[in-house]
Amino acid sequence: MEYSLHPIDYLIVILTLVGSIGVGLRFAKRQSTSSHYFKAGGGLPAWAVGISILATLISSITFLAYPGEGFNGNWIRLVQGLMVPVVLVFMVGFVVPLFRESIGISAYEYFEKRFGFLARLYTSLAFILAHFSKMGTVFYLIALALARMMGIDPYVVIWIMGVSIVFLTLKGGLEAVIWLDVIQGLMLIGGGLLVAFILIFSFPGGPGALFSTAAAQNKFNMGPYDWDFKNLTFIVMALNGVFYAIQKYGTDQTIIQRYLASGTNKEAVRAALTGVLLSVPVWGLFMFIGTALWAYYSAAPAIPLPDGIKADEVFPFFIMTKLPIGVSGIILAALMAAAISSLDSDMNCLSAIGVEDYYVRLRPESNDAQRLKMGKILVGASGLAAILVASVYVAMEGKGVLGIIFTLYAIFSGGIAGLFLLGVFSKRANKKGAYIGMAATVLFTAWAILTSAKVGADKHILLDLGNFNFTHHKYMLGVYSHVVLIAVGYVASLIYPSENAAENLTYWGWRKKKLAGELND
Secondary structure (H helix, E strand, O other), X not given: OOOOOOHHHHHHHHHHHHHHHHHHHHOHHHOOOHHHHHHHHHOEOHHHHHHHHHHHHOOHHHHHHHXXXXXXXXXXXXXXXXXXXXXXXXXXXXXXXXXXXXXXXXXOHHHHHHHOHXXXXXXXXXXXXXXXXXXXXXXXXXHHHHHHHHOOOHHHHHHHHHHHHHHHHHHHHHXXXXXXXXXXXXXXXXXXXXXXXXXXXXOOOOHHHHHHHHHHOOOOOOOOXXXXXXXXXXXXXXXXXXXXXXXXXXHXXXXXXXXXXXXXXXXXXXXXXXXXXXXXXXXXXXXXXXXXXXXXXXOOOOXXXXXXXXXXXXXXXXXXXXXXXOHHHHHHHHHHHHHHHHHHHHHHHHHHHHHHHHHHHHOOOOOHHHHHHHHHHHHHHHHHHHHHHHHHHHHHOOOOHHHHHHHHHHHHOOOHHHHHHHHHHOOOOOHHHHHHHHHXXXXXXXXXXXXXXXXXXXXXEOOOOHHHOOOOOHHHHHXXXXXXXXXXXXXXXXXXXXXXXXXXXXXXXXHHHHHHOOOOO
């Protein structure tokens, strides 16, 4: 389904893209060292870093897929996000100083110091796989929406957007990424609030009638609440959300790299809290937009939905048929900004991992200028790879995009949060035990995927073991993999002599320093 935009709307979108490139050029001359390129000088204000974290966590996935989920079902997908602040309150105080004092740039340097090089390789590769997949999906979503709204071929959108984001990220480094995130994060919030306001006051009978209509059909419900791990239930999403939060704020390079961009430990903690406390209401805002869209189109609007329209297409349809000239352009610009804010961050972080975890190890004699050059090359390479992934999505006519994202995180998590928890909370855990735990997790994950993933028109299971198939919901894989690594890794560590791991790499070391008043501000 294609629509037509007014020239004013086209102009707003084009100016937003050009302005984003301009921000990259604004900070280009300051990117003279690899440290500045990847840490933004280490002195940015907490509020800016916090909004950058928000903009990184929310993207075009939030802007399009959450309304699709809110329209099609209830709010169960929001449960994962609700777990994030619950977990963060307990861990941010020691996780932030732990990383700021134990690593240079790569989050996975911590794992090498705690468990050896194989642990660093394992965790960094998992991050790379997950974020390449995520980047491709974000490109796909933005291409799908903008192509239909602007009457442009999706491949053209992918390449124009991709090349622009690569250019601004390559030139401006993390400093440009963070300040651009501030602008784009505010645009996203403003665009979402504007649409919600229009929906609420366009509904016959006003806000009260809209909420009553949605509530009567349990659209705000987050159930089912059964103690059932085989189907999508509240408990499944809550458990998945706990480990998602630990993995995101304790092991994810895109977040941890921002801890390093703040001037002090206290500012970094403040930035992390700002990011997550803003993210939850924004996730809720876009879920509400989907629910409001359902209520609006259930009330016989002047322009009804076309037959056969997909849930993910309802929000774009509303933007193009209901919003006045200029407002449509603003919302599309916010949509594009949401994608840019996520993608530029991923490219910079993937580049940092490539330089710190691989290039420096292969070329230890390289100087800083060579590392900076390689970092820029890797920004281009990661962007090109994401463009190709997005093109494949277009060719396959991707479906259920939000479900794909959650599944990819579950599969590619590979027990990283479990390895982090094992290293942080167990002084007894050692390298050999951790490696055995990692091997057990890989075997478990392979078994679960092969005995549950169905392919082909006949939904044939790749490896049918009958009663020994993995029958629980696929999101539980993102829970079990971490539990397997913790349990097997700890028990296996008891077999081998204690390695007297550096206490400063554990929670207990942080607590000892805190009680002694030795922590830096």
